[in-house]
Amino acid sequence: MEASDIKRIKELEEENAKLKKLFADVSLENHAMKELFAKKGW
Structure with missing residues (x-):
C-alpha cells in the first residue's frame, strides 16, 4: 500500500x-x- 492510498x-x-x-x-x-406531530394529532 502506498502513502497516497493511506492518505485517501x-x-x-x-x-x-x-x-x-x-x-x-x-x-x-x-x-x-414525529413525536411533536403525534402530540398535536397530525
Missing part, C-alpha cells in the same frame, strides 16, 4: 465519520418531529 483511506474515514454524525443528527430531529 484516512480522508474517507474522516468523511464517513462526518456523514455518520450528520445522519445521527437528522435521525434525532426526525424522531423529535
Whole structure:
C-alpha cells in the first residue's frame, strides 16, 4: 500500500465519520418531529 492510498483511506474515514454524525443528527430531529406531530394529532 502506498502513502497516497493511506492518505485517501484516512480522508474517507474522516468523511464517513462526518456523514455518520450528520445522519445521527437528522435521525434525532426526525424522531423529535414525529413525536411533536403525534402530540398535536397530525
